[in-house]
Amino acid sequence: MEIRRLVVDDIPECMKLITDRGWSWTPEQWQVMLALGPGYGAFDASGLLGTALTTPYPEMQAISGVLVASRAGRQGIGTKLMSNILDISPSALYATTMGQPLYExxxxxxxxxxxxxxxxxxxxAPGVTRKATPADAAALADLDREAGGYTRPAFWDLVLDPSGPHEVLMSDxxxxxxxxxxxxxxxxxLIAPSATAACALVADMAAGRGEVRVDTDDADVAAYLTGHGFEERPGGCVLMVAGAANVPGDRSRYFAPASHALG
Structure with missing residues (x-):
């Protein structure tokens, strides 16, 4: 077995692994993750056996994409992939129920x-937002660092790229x-000074958009969502940390993560 860094040409193999394990990542998500940080894959003659990705921030690294092919389960591959990146810096990740025992x-x-x-x-839609542009990248990166705790200007440059698939709305x-x-x-x-303000931001973004997913830990935002056409479904995750007491930032203003992969 060989562990090496993943490249864009490996994405088709990564998607086979996604299908095998029943995840919902898209090829575009893999491209984003490999652009923002290194990913590692375990390979043998049969192909890709497992993956682990890291997105490094100055404060802490976010770990994601820890997957092992069903044919290669219980062989220690996930542990070997994780040991390849855990000594880099304090780490945070969102764990599924299946993955939580490994991380513990x-x-x-x-x-x-x-x-x-x-x-x-x-x-x-209450109309409290305007569309963000690349000129807002520095201000949004500062806001993100204060609330989410991570310094990641490259993320905001990517998200605000007019040719990309993301949409960004901002208020004051x-x-x-x-x-x-x-x-x-x-x-x-989803960053806001209060749950009420967060709900208004959600309304501006979600109105007329079809099916929307929101991952949140806030009871008031959850109540607002369930009162406006949403229901709880499987997909929640446990936020876990190693090498530090907690995640950084003012998380009272961080109502939904950038993604489970990016923290």
Whole structure:
């Protein structure tokens, strides 16, 4: 078995792994992840056996995409891939129920949890936002660093690229973005000074958009969503940290992550 860095040409093999494990990542998501940080794959003569990705920030790295092919389960491949990146810096990840025991063995501890809500928004857009442009990248990166805790200007340059698939709306003190998923769009990050303000941002983004997914840990935002056409579905994850007591930032203003992969 060989562990090496993944490249764009490996994405078709990565998608076979996604299908095998029943995940919903798209080729475009793999491209984004490999553009923002290194990913590693375990290979043998049969092809790709497993993956682990890391997105490095100055404060902490976000780990994601830890997948092992069903044919290669219980061979320690996930542990070997994780050991390849865990000594880099303090780490955070969003764990599925299946993955949580592995991460606990590797020294991660839970610090939060998101619940997945899906629905077609049945309310009205209050009109509290405007469309963000590349000229807003520096201001949004500063806001993201304050609330989410990560310094990641490259992420905002990518998300605000007019040729990309993302949409970003902003207010004076908040931001909401979307990215495509297989059935619609997923909201994230969602940053606002209060739950009320966060709900207004969601309404502006979700009105007339078809099916929308929101992953949140906030009870008030959850209640707003379920009151406007959303329902809880499987897909929530446990936020876990290793090498630090908690994630950085003022998480009271961070109502949905940039993604489970990016933190």
């Amino acid at each position: 063995r590797l020294g991660f501890h839970p610090v939060g949890q998101t619940v997945a809500y899906f629905g077609t928004f049945d309310g009205q 003190d908040g931001v909401v973005a979307t990215r495509p998923n297989p059935t619609g769009v997923t909201i994230g990050p």
